[in-house]
Amino acid sequence: MDDRSTFKQDLLGAIPSLRAFAMSLAQNADKADDLVQETLVKAWDKQASFQPGTNLKAWVFTILRNEFYSQMRKRGREVQDSDGALTARVAVHPGQHGAMDLGDFRAALEKLPEDQREAIILIGASGFSYEEAAEICGCAVGTIKSRVSRARSRLQEILGVSGEADYGPDAISSQVMGSNAA
Amino acid sequence: MCAAKAGTAGAVRTSMTKARAAAAGGLKRAGSRADPLGPNSEIGRKLKQYYDDLVSEAVPDKFQDLLRQLEDREQPVAVPASGSDRE
DSSP states (O other): OHHHHHHHHHHHHHHHHHHHHHHHHHOSHHHHHHHHHHHHHHHHHTGGGSOTTSOHHHHHHHHHHHHHHHHHHHTTOOOOOTTSTHHHHOOOOOOSTTOOOHHHHHHHHHTSOHHHHHHHHHHHTSOOOHHHHHHHHTSOHHHHHHHHHHHHHHHHHHHTOOOOTTOOTHHHHHHHTTSTTO | OHHHHHHHHHHHHHHHHHHHHHHHTTOOSTTOTTOTTSTTOHHHHHHHHHHHHHHTSOOOHHHHHHHHHHHHHHOTTSOOOSOOOOO
């Protein structure tokens, strides 16, 4: 009985992050909230398969992500692929140097393929480790690193931000080569 | 290639344990070592700002209601939530 109410409390506590992640994926508030609702129902039903003491947030993020992609597939929408043609149409105004505004950033983020967007969100904003992000996305750690790295360069490119001196592309991509294909 | 992949999978499992331990310790920022999305990166800062804005949005009541319904569904005996006040 206590387990159940703890679980409920933990789910409640995860809702703000879930909504943020859902918004990042769906880019639409209504769809995002539908996703969160569906995720909560699924999480509740799968409660028995959650191991107390493990990371509940990662667990519900996984459910939400799976739900997102399965809804997209149902709608017949092709999942964007980082290597797809999308890159070609990404060419937007770089804002004033150093004066990047949040709206510009949001617009740039929307232009990323889903797999890159989710990777950079999980790593750069949600506070997950590469290992956790890989588990959530069901792929190799190297794949996540590569997606994050490409997402970052892409955002820099779209927004006209030069990479700060402290990170060259090599910092990450050197470890990534080879496990890219997964 | 395949061997590399299998190696990676093994590494994931080992480091997953470490990651869990770190998470339990309240780790906030992933991969803080030479963090390319850290506070020194403009992209990193914007990313956090974007996300934090979303996280700090007020959660609509419908989610709490939903969880309550889910709970009631399985626990018909449960005391109907002590605070039945719904603003």
